[in-house]
Amino acid sequence: MATTGGRPRRVAAHVAVVVAYLVALAPFAGGAVLDATRGWLPYGDDAVISWRAADVLSTHGPLVGQITLDRSPGHTAFDLGPLLYWLLTVPVHLDPAHGTLWGAALWCAVAAGVTVTAGRAVGGPMGALAAAAVFPVLALALPEMPLDPAWNPSIGLCWYVAMAACAVAVGSGRRRWLPALVTAGSIAAQCHLSFAVAVPGVVAVALGLGLAATPAGTRRSWRGPVLVTTAIGVACWTPTVIQQLTGRPGNLTAILQGTGGHHVIGWLDAVRALGTAVGPHPLWTQQLATMPFFTFIGAIVQGDLGAAVVVTVLLLAMAIGALRSHHTSLGAAAAVALALDAGVVVSVARFPSGQFLALHYTLRSADAAGILSWLVLTWGGITGCQAAVRWRHAHRQQRLGRPATAGHPRWRQVGTIALIGASLAAAASVPASLAAERDDPSLALAARISAQARAIDTAMRPVLGRQPVQMTIVPDPALPTLEGLSNVLLTLGVAWLARTQGYDVRMSAWYAAGIGPQAGPLPGIRQVRVTFPRGRPVATLVPGQSAPAPRSG
Numbered sequence: 291m292a293t294t295g296g297r298p299r300r301v302a303a304h305v306a307v308v309v310a311y312l313v314a315l316a317p318f319a320g321g322a323v324l325d326a327t328r329g330w331l332p333y334g335d336d337a338v339i340s341w342r343a344a345d346v347l348s349t350h351g352p353l354v355g356q357i358t359l360d361r362s363p364g365h366t367a368f369d370l371g372p373l374l375y376w377l378l379t380v381p382v383h384l385d386p387a388h389g390t391l392w393g394a395a396l397w398c399a400v401a402a403g404v405t406v407t408a409g410r411a412v413g414g415p416m417g418a419l420a421a422a423a424v425f426p427v428l429a430l431a432l433p434e435m436p437l438d439p440a441w442n443p444s445i446g447l448c449w450y451v452a453m454a455a456c457a458v459a460v461g462s463g464r465r466r467w468l469p470a471l472v473t474a475g476s477i478a479a480q481c482h483l484s485f486a487v488a489v490p491g492v493v494a495v496a497l498g499l500g501l502a503a504t505p506a507g508t509r510r511s512w513r514g515p516v517l518v519t520t521a522i523g524v525a526c527w528t529p530t531v532i533q534q535l536t537g538r539p540g541n542l543t544a545i546l547q548g549t550g551g552h553h554v555i556g557w558l559d560a561v562r563a564l565g566t567a568v569g570p571h572p573l574w575t576q577q578l579a580t581m582p583f584f585t586f587i588g589a590i591v592q593g594d595l596g597a598a599v600v601v602t603v604l605l606l607a608m609a610i611g612a613l614r615s616h617h618t619s620l621g622a623a624a625a626v627a628l629a630l631d632a633g634v635v636v637s638v639a640r641f642p643s644g645q646f647l648a649l650h651y652t653l654r655s656a657d658a659a660g661i662l663s664w665l666v667l668t669w670g671g672i673t674g675c676q677a678a679v680r681w682r683h684a685h686r687q688q689r690l691g692r693p694a695t696a697g698h699p700r701w702r703q704v705g706t707i708a709l710i711g712a713s714l715a716a717a718a719s720v721p722a723s724l725a726a727e728r729d730d731p732s733l734a735l736a737a738r739i740s741a742q743a744r745a746i747d748t749a750m751r752p753v754l755g756r757q758p759v760q761m762t763i764v765p766d767p768a769l770p771t772l773e774g775l776s777n778v779l780l781t782l783g784v785a786w787l788a789r790t791q792g793y794d795v796r797m798s799a800w801y802a803a804g805i806g807p808q809a810g811p812l813p814g815i816r817q818v819r820v821t822f823p824r825g826r827p828v829a830t831l832v833p834g835q836s837a838p839a840p841r842s843g
Contacts, residue, residue, distance in 0.1 A: 306415035307406075310422035314402035317429035321436030322395040331740040332390050333783025336440050338804045339374065340390040340786050346372070346379035350808045353533035354541045355480050356442050357804035366803060367544040371480035371530045374442055386790040394440035401448035401477075404470060408455035411464055412619045420669075421455055424661055431574045431657065443651040446481025449474045451658050453489065454626055457496035461622025463503035468515040469522055471496060476526035483545070484652040488633020488659075495629045496622070503618045553642065560639035562593035563653065564631055567660030569597035574657040601663055602631060608670045620673060623666045630659035739776065742766060742827070743783040746820055750788070750795075750829040753818055758794040759831075760811050761785065763820040766827075784820075785809065 332340045335356065342352045355369025381393025402425050409421025428447065429436050435444045456471035475493055479486035501509060534540035539547070555563075566573045605624045612621035634656045641652060746763065753759075761784065769776045781801055788795040795818075796802070802810035817832045 303415045307410060307418050310406050310410070310415070310418035311403065313419070314406050314422040314425045315399050317425050317436040318395045318399045318402065318439060321429075321433075321439065322392060325391055325437060326388075328737060329740060330388065330391050331743055331783060332440070332786055333736075333739050333743060334779035335442065336390060336438065337782040337786035339378065339440055339442065340382055340386075341789065341805050341809065342372070343375040343378035343382040343390065344386070344789075345806070345808065346375050347383065350806055352806070353529040353537075356482075358483065358545075367547075368541050369442065369480060369483055370486055370541070370545075371476070371527065373477050373480040373526060374445065377445075377477070378440070390440045394445050395436075398436070398439045398445055398448040401445075401452040401474065404452040404474065405455040408452070408459045408467060408470070411459050411467065412455075412462055412623075420665055424451055424658075424665075427574065427661060428657060431576060432654065442481040443484075443654055446478050446485050447654045447658065449481065450478040450485045450655060453478050453492060454630060454658060454662055457492045457626045457629075458619065458623045460496040461499035461503070461626060462619040463500050465500060465504070465512050465515045468497070468500070468512075469519045472519045472523050473526070476523065480526075480530075482652075484637050484655050487637040488630050488655065491629045491632060492626060495625050499613075499618075499622050499625060502613075503622075555638055555641045557635070557639045558595075559593075560635045560637075560641075561598050562595050563638045563656060564634050564659070565594035565596070565598035567634065567653075567656040568601040568631070568663045569594035572660045572664070573653075574660055598631075601667070602628065604667060604670075605631070605663060608666065612670070612673075617673065620666070620669055623662070623669065627659065627662045627666045630655070630662060634659050738769060739780050739783060742769065743780055743787055746780070746784050746827045746829070747787050747791075749820065749827040750784075750818060753829050753831045754788070754793050754795070756792075756794075758796055758812055758815045760796040760798075760815055760817045761788075761820065762798070762817065764822065766822050768822070768825060 338356065345351055352372040352375055355371055355374060358367045358369065377397050378390055378393045381389035381396070383389070385392070402422070405421045405424065406418050410418035413420065425448075428451075432444075432447075434441065435447060438444055439448075453471060453474035456467050456474055459467035460471050471493060475489040479489045501512065504512065530541070534542045537543075605628050609621050609624035609628065612618075612624060634653075637652065637655065638649075641649065750761070761781070763777060763781050763784065765777045766780070769780070778801065781797055785795045785797055785801075796811050796815065797809055799810045819830050819832055820827050821830070822828070
């Protein structure tokens with residue numbers, strides 16, 4: 291009978307795991323298909339990422355990540371390292387036009403797969419389903435994550451979630467997940483500074499809990515994973531160290547100087563910001579892409595302070611209680627959630643108050659922290675109810691004079707079925723949500739910029755040669771100004787499109803600051819000026835002028 295009853299349960303477990311992987315991967319498959327059908331073209335940050343990914347295998351290999359918004363005179367800071375470009379360099383070389391898109395979607399899918407696998411290692415099929423559900427939830431709140439996977443906050447968020455899942459696995463004593471934890475954390479930290487704040491704390495908490503969960507006599511078994519992890523860490527962070535030692539100034543120094551020279555949001559409002567992620571109506575249950583910007587900012591600074599405090603106290607109590615009662619996995623999950631929440635508070639508290647524009651994507655770490663906090667609280671509540679049912683059953687058996695038995699609870703089967711249904715419903719709603727994004731103004735602008743970039747490329751082709759040229763695009767009156775941002779996006783997109791066809795199109799030093807001197811001006815080169823006299827781009831070749839030489843570094 292046990293064998294007969296066990297087979298259906300094993301089949302159901304396998305089905306649940308397969309569903310979990312499909313649910314986690316669905317947003318990125320749907321986003322890539324939608325991007326391909328609308329004629330995707332990298333512009334703006336995506337063009338910079340494509341350019342620098344192509345430079346990885348050249349003499350201009352980058353040592354830092356994307357440029358930050360802190361671009362005051364004489365001061366430029368970048369994200370911590372070039373791992374994002376390392377991941378995309380092969381796809382970009384194989385397919386310069388579209389490699390950034392499908393390469394980023396592939397690496398986001400890998401991060402989702404790592405998350406599901408770690409969830410399965412910790413909690414079996416139910417853990418896999420819970421981990422998988424994170425990605426459709428994030429895709430519904432942040433459609434640009436699957437629609438623009440190459441953008442560093444998007445791909446960074448995927449690996450940030452993977453880091454959290456790996457940290458729970460390591461914290462529960464699964465030492466083989468330590469290399470994956472450091473790899474995922476390094477990628478997330480180098481994609482965006484907002485993710486980097488929590489990474490050291492998460493790794494330290496996971497490693498400490500993992501060692502504590504291992505019997506003293508068997509802790510030597512950690513030596514192998516620690517050595518492998520150390521080698522991975524050295525490989526990931528060597529470029530950052532080299533740049534810091536050779537740069538003038540080093541990027542780490544520039545980051546510290548930048549964060550220390552501004553008025554910051556402060557600790558109280560940072561705790562309020564955490565309340566928007568862990569409160570009763572968290573922001574990640576809403577579609578942020580359609581939320582007016584100032585409504586979003588108002589929700590941040592007026593977040594639920596009480597909810598943040600209550601959730602923090604509950605997670606702390608749950609971590610202590612679970613670890614003392616030997617519920618190692620639950621205790622590790624609660625501790626990791628606390629570390630992520632602390633990272634959100636620190637990053638927002640030290641955020642320059644004059645750069646609210648970047649706060650919209652800086653708070654993506656809060657979405658991950660909020661979802662994990664809710665999952666842990668739900669897990670703890672179910673565990674507590676289960677313990678109460680077992681105690682009541684044992685007490686009844688004792689009162690009736692019967693030997694204590696475990697009973698026949700069906701909560702696992704019911705819970706698995708419920709999670710499968712909820713996960714499938716969330717995944718099924720993602721394609722409709724992404725398709726509805728066609729009406730979003732930002733996507734309409736993206737399509738217009740892409741179409742205009744191709745039109746400019748066609749207009750420039752007759753005047754381009756194999757010699758370098760410097761391009762200047764007069765702002766197109768047909769495009770929204772966005773305080774000049776649309777012309778920046780357009781210029782970078784046109785320059786990358788020209789490069790994919792073998793042309794050397796340079797930009798002004800300000801435009802090229804995020805790429806490097808290889809994209810900046812050269813003295814005396816020909817210049818191409820693009821104007822829009824009748825609504826269509828016209829490229830005019832002007833005599834070479836003595837442009838300022840590009841600065842190194």
